Amino acid sequence: MSKNVSKEKTGFYREDYDKGKKNGKEGKSIDLSALSGPSKAAIVMVALGSEASSQIFKNLDESEIEKLSTEIARLDNVTSQIREAVLEEFHNLA
Numbered sequence: 001m002s003k004n005v006s007k008e009k010t011g012f013y014r015e016d017y018d019k020g021k022k023n024g025k026e027g028k029s030i031d032l033s034a035l036s037g038p039s040k041a042a043i044v045m046v047a048l049g050s051e052a053s054s055q056i057f058k059n060l061d062e063s064e065i066e067k068l069s070t071e072i073a074r075l076d077n078v079t080s081q082i083r084e085a086v087l088e089e090f091h092n093l094a
Helices: 014-020 037-048 050-057 062-074 080-093
Strands: none
Touching: 037 050, 037 062, 037 080
């Protein structure tokens, strides 16, 4: 698998996140501004796992399921740092 993510496949570049790294409370923080809402939702769903995600999918309409499923399929090369930053952002919104 390529270390670089193609914009056509995911809608963002890994380099966008690398540029956004800065010193934070845990040493590194990632700027998620280059990541779309649907892409963040896809990362959260994958992180939750299939059992929890299936419960969420039950509450979505068909168009939302299609959009989210497409985003999940497009995810590639999501680092643990990106995943953790998205999950932290999600937690802070709740």
